[in-house]
Amino acid sequence: MEQNGHPVAGDAPALRSDLPVGTPRWATRRAQWFALGLTDADLAKPKIAVVNSSSGLAPCFSHLDPIAAEVKRSIEAAGGVAFEIRTVAPTDFLMSRGGSGGYVLSGRDLLAADIEAVVEGAQLDGMVCLASCDKTTPGQLMAAARIDVPTLVLPCGYQSSGHLDNGEHVDIEEVFLKSNHLKFGGVTVEDLCRMSERAITSPGVCSGMGTANSMHIVAEALGMTLPGTTPVRANSEPMWRAVRASGETIVNAVLAGRRPRTILTPDAFANAVMTALAISGSINTVKHLQAIAREAGLDLDVYALFEHYADTIRPLAAVRPNGPDTIERFEDAGGALAVLKQLGDAVIGSAVTITGETMAERVARAEVRDATVIRPRSNPYCDHPTIVVVRGTLAPGAGIVKLSADEDRPMTFEGPARVFDDAPSAIAAIESGGVRPGDVIVLRGLGPVGNPGMGMASQPVFALDGAGLTGKVAVITDGQLSGLVNKGIVVGEVSPEGALPGPLGVVADGDRIAIDLRARRVDLLVDEAELERRIREREPHRTPGDSSSWLSVYARSVEPLPRGATLRGNALPTA
Template identity: 80%
Template structure:
């Protein structure tokens, strides 16, 4: 077979590789078979990854049965709730790009022929898709499922996001310490990713909408029969893709990204999908502006489902109603059916066989669950590049907010001010320094948002931040991921206490109402400073290399300078 992994027989590299692989039990015949990387981000740090090792072993067996040879490779395993403790949260997003480079180093170094990627927590799926787009070797994404959650004595369902939100209420008396511990103990009852329509499940749906999974496999209960069926089918699928030379860049086309954006809007997915999709598009060399796609389709695609916490439906109900494939079917004529898939059939053919199990859970496009888009890209003089607002499907809120700025340069200061009663109704809490360069790696702003909720200020204080927000839902008017971030030259970096800020979600604008001459003086006064994060270690390297969020916060070369001020 004409495979890149088949080195010239008798060459030094062929001979030494033959010796290495013979020691692993491979035969002479194995040396000529398709060689598949099984990308495993297994980790004992979190339940998101704790079940992946048996899956990797089963994929290897499936690849062998299909006539290939599987090699398990390991990557970093980013997990928000555990790894956000250090580096001001910067290790989480930055590890997405470490994961991409982990894959590149092995798959390119060894010249393997294809990949099966075990997708789990928030950053693994985008990191794997980025690697697929960059390396352009046939790739199959296997979604490895969501965790089961528990119930309180009242019978009320409780999951990890409930714990995260209620922790913000503790200091304000909204929950007792024992009550919080009880929720925490009951929230997770099995392996897999968070149960809500957060970043992990949203990215699993995205992977299917892009055509990079087996049909009908997202989302899925972890360790369910449905998940194991997909695992067992992975070997024949990836070997066929390699032999047919179905490369990611023939699948990750502008049409595929349009379908993925529509899917995110239809499921009221995570705002983090925006930057992740932009990163994948940039690695694929498509030139697609994902932010512009969200702006375009926000006018026509409404939420068709309302999975917790966007509504009352559970992720299990969503899966049983048909999941991602049913959502794509309900998009009707809006779906771009010509888009290719890793299994060879066009998306229209996949969708034709889909069954919508419950049209109350996954509605048709003509009868949506809500009348407004839930992932809203906004711009304006405060966010000339863009910013993102996440709305839930059902909650009603004022479309505008006008108030004076209360500025914080780090999350601990903002939290202390909320707890101390310094932040007052009518203010706009501006939290900056949490962007990819400023933290570096993006800090999490959700604790600040949830603290406002605990203090009873959700409806009375807006938030503007360059930080990362929960992939599920935010409380009140929260303008996140402002571009340019505060550490770079731009209006967010020169906002001062008392400045007037206007937010209008109807016109999709966030404006800083300060005289232009005054803003010019502030920019001129602003002193240059070093990129934060110290002089050694991964985070300062990341800060010096990361592109702006508008380019997906991917890593760059020296030809694309971004100068901090």
């Protein structure tokens, strides 16, 4: 109601963002928003956050500001009020320089806290999240699950890549890989300069099936995006159509009370896991999905879901670096919806989505435009899963192996351990010839606690490739691997990590290690009593003390990888 053109005290709030008329908070907020040009009519509308991780630091984020502006216009046209908010923008290739790489994964949780602080603090009604680089999408989904306000994830596309003068394709993955060949004579600085100048030819995320594109597709499989929007070329007309449709979708979701926890159900996670396996996605999808599930309040073991569906779901697509196809061909073949279509009756169709329709209704409209790129379940690319969760005496909590869909490689390996407590030492040993065929590199101390935020273990893997040792040397690490790493036998993200009590922290040079990917095991061939003695007598890892640095706070509060490396529990005093 209004009196003399003004709201009347006692009007009942219709939205969570509404405040009782006449109260101090209502009056001061009205003053703030009137200064921004809003009216009393605007203040009665759904108030939507446009979550923008724009940054001038990398092309992953450099195109987001115009997208945010168009999303705001779309929300306003649909009857809402849009408020753009900013978050940290984690990017692997640039932010892994400091903190031994720890700012990358920890940036995911910082981003989720950024969102929570603003959206929950201001009690906004919903949000549209502009999804871009590796950690933004999981961070946004974690925040959505945590604060449980209607949320639309809007994937903002992948970058285009280029060609060398000889016509050879080049992208950021090739630059990363070949840079580790320099000291072995396989490439020159001039070669790297030419590659780096041609690798990225537009804004957007990395163009392979790395973590960014994998998480965009997973977000669609969870039901948190508009249908048919992943993957998508950055700044393409399909991307802009989704941008223009975002306002109506989120306003309707707010008015219908369509909250993330009604969408992020166990059935939705099952669909997401099957999709990740079918696209031969990044191994990082495992810990990110586990983190999202925990933020959604689910008692769900995502690692066990991957183990379960690995028995039946095989790769239906093989996008670089997992196979011959490009991400453009995958998009043109139908993208995520086509994958869900090819999964057939394995998909749990009753799972609901942000638009209110079920996954079955979405899939019914889907079209597989090229069945040679996105294959039916009866004709997969290979007869093995490409995301393999392993366990055993060296990884009782779990480890993850990424396999290719089109490459033959050994499925078993046994050899003596060569133990390193940091990546530079491992690389130096590879370059000096100190690592020999048959060895198993054990690279530890890079887990979320030991190297707060996780250290990157990809460079030693690529150094092995440069030295001609791919497939001849295995790697076992508690560190994080780039979603584009797909070389040799590499067991990543081993849990318990080396900094915590467990077998990884007590492996000694010369201990024999056996890997059997068919049996999904990685075992330390040391007598059980001897192993228990080593663990018992080992000095405990000391986490940072009272430092207020972000990585110190993270180290004191992060939970183990099988719980998604989320921040909870450990920071609280114990009885």
